[in-house]
Amino acid sequence: MNIETVKRIIAPFSGLLPVEKLIASSGHRFILPFWHAVSDVPLPHLSQLYRVLAISEFERDLDFLLKNYKPASVEEVSGLAITNGKSEQNLFFPSFDDGMAECYHVIAPILKKKGIQAAFFINPAFVDNKMLFHRLKSSLLLNSITQIKHTGIEASEKLLQQKFPSKSIHQFLRQAAFTDHLLLDQIAEIFGIDFELFLKQKQPYMNLQQIKELQKDGFLIGAHGMDHREFFISSEEEMMAQISESINFLIQKINPPIKTFAFPFTDFKVPNSVFEKANTDGLWNMSFGTAGIKDETVQNHLQRIPMESGVSKDGRKIIRTEYIWYYLKSVFGKNKVRR
Numbered sequence: 001m002n003i004e005t006v007k008r009i010i011a012p013f014s015g016l017l018p019v020e021k022l023i024a025s026s027g028h029r030f031i032l033p034f035w036h037a038v039s040d041v042p043l044p045h046l047s048q049l050y051r052v053l054a055i056s057e058f059e060r061d062l063d064f065l066l067k068n069y070k071p072a073s074v075e076e077v078s079g080l081a082i083t084n085g086k087s088e089q090n091l092f093f094p095s096f097d098d099g100m101a102e103c104y105h106v107i108a109p110i111l112k113k114k115g116i117q118a119a120f121f122i123n124p125a126f127v128d129n130k131m132l133f134h135r136l137k138s139s140l141l142l143n144s145i146t147q148i149k150h151t152g153i154e155a156s157e158k159l160l161q162q163k164f165p166s167k168s169i170h171q172f173l174r175q176a177a178f179t180d181h182l183l184l185d186q187i188a189e190i191f192g193i194d195f196e197l198f199l200k201q202k203q204p205y206m207n208l209q210q211i212k213e214l215q216k217d218g219f220l221i222g223a224h225g226m227d228h229r230e231f232f233i234s235s236e237e238e239m240m241a242q243i244s245e246s247i248n249f250l251i252q253k254i255n256p257p258i259k260t261f262a263f264p265f266t267d268f269k270v271p272n273s274v275f276e277k278a279n280t281d282g283l284w285n286m287s288f289g290t291a292g293i294k295d296e297t298v299q300n301h302l303q304r305i306p307m308e309s310g311v312s313k314d315g316r317k318i319i320r321t322e323y324i325w326y327y328l329k330s331v332f333g334k335n336k337v338r339r
């Protein structure tokens with residue numbers, strides 16, 4: 001049974017415990033929920049990857065956060081990174097990954113209306129819709145395959161045989177990594193899907209001008225790797241290049257007041273030496289992971305809570321479940337991030 005399945009079992013009962021009790025007993029008064037996009041219209045390029053919240057669901061979750069926590073300012077977050085997120089008061093700081101267009105059109109206006117500061121983590125390769133993230137390619141293909149019965153399935157599985165002899169097209173698309181870009185393009189061709197045309201017509205990402213506007217509005221813009229490749233299959237040199245090049249892009253284009261980096265996918269399997277080198281070289285002021293509520297030991301590093309997981313459709317339950325899971329792990333001494 002994986003962790004998400006366990007959390008899914010806990011989630012329906014999580015409402016039985018008052019959130020203030022959960023916060024107080026964990027000692028984690030500062031939380032960092034994160035999302036990618038919010039939309040009332042279906043987004044086929046994201047729908048196979050995570051649950052995209054409708055505007056009313058997102059506002060409901062923000063109102064729950066506002067009721068129980070104070071929105072943290074960017075300056076407060078900087079200060080908290082030094083103490084590994086240990087806070088005296090209940091605080092929250094939202095963030096949004098991958099630089100999707102909805103960040104500018106939907107999310108930022110809601111945050112401004114509610115007086116909430118936040119961070120947006122950007123992949124330079126996607127800015128201005130120059131390139132499509134390989135996982136988004138997978139989502140588009142999965143949707144097209146499930147919608148229509150395609151003769152292309154046979155042809156694409158034949159193509160897959162050369163690299164993955166035992167994988168079905170669905171298995172491949174669910175697991176496709178950065179190194180499979182070419183194969184994804186070839187399969188798209190079989191299904192008559194034009195990724196370049198999709199980028200041009202749908203404009204799924206923000207452009208540089210919109211990112212600049214977000215920064216002008218007081219939001220923090222951070223880096224998220226150049227092209228969102230998986231760090232857990234990358235060499236240490238590749239990781240350092242992804243970190244420094246994406247941060248340098250931001251310095252050159254928008255010069256953010258604080259240099260931040262959110263690890264793409266997860267910081268799991270990122271060696272301590274990478275954190276040490278980035279900190280010693282002054283590449284960032286702080287960095288972020290996606291491990292939920294955990295005790296972090298690495299300097300200037302904060303863990304965030306994924307809010308679009310399959311744990312629950314209700315963000316309030318996701319947060320409560322995170323606390324319960326933290327408590328259960330602490331019983332077994334597993335609530336610390338180990339590297």
Ligand SMILES: [Zn+2]
Pocket residue numbers: 097098224228264265
């Ligand atoms: Zn991401």
